[in-house]
Amino acid sequence: MRTQSARKQYSGAEKARVVVEAIQGMKTINEIGSHYEIHPTQIAKWKKQALEELPNLFSRRRDDSVKSEQEVKDHLYQQIGQLKVELDWLKIKSLLWSA
Numbered sequence: 001m002r003t004q005s006a007r008k009q010y011s012g013a014e015k016a017r018v019v020v021e022a023i024q025g026m027k028t029i030n031e032i033g034s035h036y037e038i039h040p041t042q043i044a045k046w047k048k049q050a051l052e053e054l055p056n057l058f059s060r061r062r063d064d065s066v067k068s069e070q071e072v073k074d075h076l077y078q079q080i081g082q083l084k085v086e087l088d089w090l091k092i093k094s095l096l097w098s099a
Contacts, residue, residue, distance in 0.1 A: 010038075015046050022047045 010018075014036075021032050022043055029047075033040040 016050075018043055019046050019050045023050070 018032060018036055018038060021027060022029055027035075029040045029043050032038075033043055
């Protein structure tokens with residue numbers, strides 16, 4: 001029976017270090033993969049993803065969307081808090097009425 005090993009998880013900093021080396025082109029992707037023990041195909045995927053996201057890095061619209069997402073989250077958390085207070089109040093009232 002073959003045991004499944006957990007996939008190696010890489011932090012954003014580790015991925016960035018590998019991708020920067022790949023973009024610099026001082027070493028081949030195979031050499032970088034051997035050094036960091038990461039499959040060359042994975043490095044190529046990370047490099048492609050980084051190069052696709054670079055234009056968005058300096059875009060104002062990206063900042064606006066992040067702010068918008070945060071505003072939505074804040075509003076939802078506020079609603080959750082309000083509903084929790086209302087639920088607690090209703091529980092207390094129902095106990096008083098049933099007593």
